[in-house]
Amino acid sequence: MVDYYTCTGCSCLCDDIEVELDGENVKIVKTACRRGSNIFLEYKENRAEPIIDGKKVEFEEAIKKGQELMENSENFAIYGMDTIPVEAQKIAIEIAESKEAYIDNSSTYCLGDLVEMVLKNELPTATFEDVKDYAYVIFYWGVDPHNSLPRHMSRYTYYPRGKKRQRGYEEDRYLVVADVRKSHTAMLVAKNARFIQVDDDLKLVDAFIKVIDKQMPEKYADDAVRVIREMQKADFNVIMGGLGLRYGLKGNYEKFKEMMNKMNEVAKVYFIPAGCHANMRGFNETLFEKTGFINKYSFKDKESSLDYAFFELLKNDKVDTALVIGSDPVNSLPFEVSKKLAKINTIVVDPRNSFTAKIAKVVIPSAISGVEQGGTMIRSDGVRVKVNGLFEREINDVYVLERLKEVIA
């Protein structure tokens, strides 16, 4: 019997990873992609150490300093939580609630808006298992899964044989890739497939609506007619929307919802967000269950607003203390904004010595999800995945957050 582990490299959360160990050293990682393998192979590299003001201290001291900063904070924010388990995310939300703090994650500028529409049942959705077993048209819109989610196509969507799709991708699937450039995924468009080079996503949305209404669209007429015709051949089709779609829509989500509704009048089409960090959707769902909002939330004002997005809070000097966990904003946010983390009291909880850890006031080392800690994570299609850690460490995200919570509980 083989023990399989879960890769937390991206939101695919592949749970069929085999790992061969030599003591505590990982020797071989089977089946995982290049990104996922290195999480296991290099888990000992670039580890964070307990630090206060740039000086190495004992773990307990770092926890105490973190507690002190949190306790004395008047405008507190928690950011990240993209790679930590749901159990830890819940504690972070409890801390934010007790402190009447702001809470946000990277979904605000990532796929949050698309996830929100799915969670509010404004778009019909499906699971990867359904896609594998039944989907005919597989439409990647504004996403290059070959690079950002390497096993997305081979494990869940286009290539694997499923219950009602047993003849392989050449006969039983129809691939559509809409992108601004000929990405690696677009290069896979061959037989029974179509590449749509988009320069305006809204015009493509409009083309689908007009074609279904039997009108002549301004652009993409041939593409829209062909794709709709293919969708009508099957009772299960899926659109995977990525960051290109999210930004390409320029906030006109009503138009996209109208397109999905129209498509579902003539065929059966589902939507799944494609992209994001391992448990970004986990945070969105956890906060949604608690507050009805998915991100950029203020427990003080009890509402979600762009003003409460972490980068806006930093830009406008609205926070005095920030707890950054499971994210590296100095790496991902514009430096003009993220450099302000060096001026405020920043507490970083991270297993790695991240860029944010290098400028933080307090660094508390934690465990790597899937390697040193288990828990529940939510895949980009909304399926809850039980993650087992390769080794279970006593000091993990749940432990650290529980300790920080002691002072405000």
Next chain:
Amino acid sequence: MSFAFKLVNRERKLEECTPLFEEEKYVRQKNKLIEYLKPLEEATETGLIVKEELCVGCSNCVVVCPVHVEKDPYGCGSGLAPKTDKLILKVENGVVHVVDMDMCRRYGKDRVLCVVCRENCPTDAISFLEG
């Protein structure tokens, strides 16, 4: 022409063409041929060349391989981790490796010029001698 085919299939060696090596006037042609045939050294028996540095470990090649689908329908054929060790290709430490080329449809007497793994590798980590 037959000698050229056998050369590419590695049934004959360039050294067996004696005039090429013995006569001064063929030196230029000999050097050109040695250069042309250099990729043969890194290719497998079926002409498959794997460039690990270009591979992202997506497993497309493993899942689409018709032999894998037949031998391991509930593992590789279904997109999951292989349930058998009898594979042509496998992904290990994030990159694809050749395991057993004898199973490839391009190998042996009844071979077919299958290129399905190469067709589904957009990063060109997989290529064949014939292009």
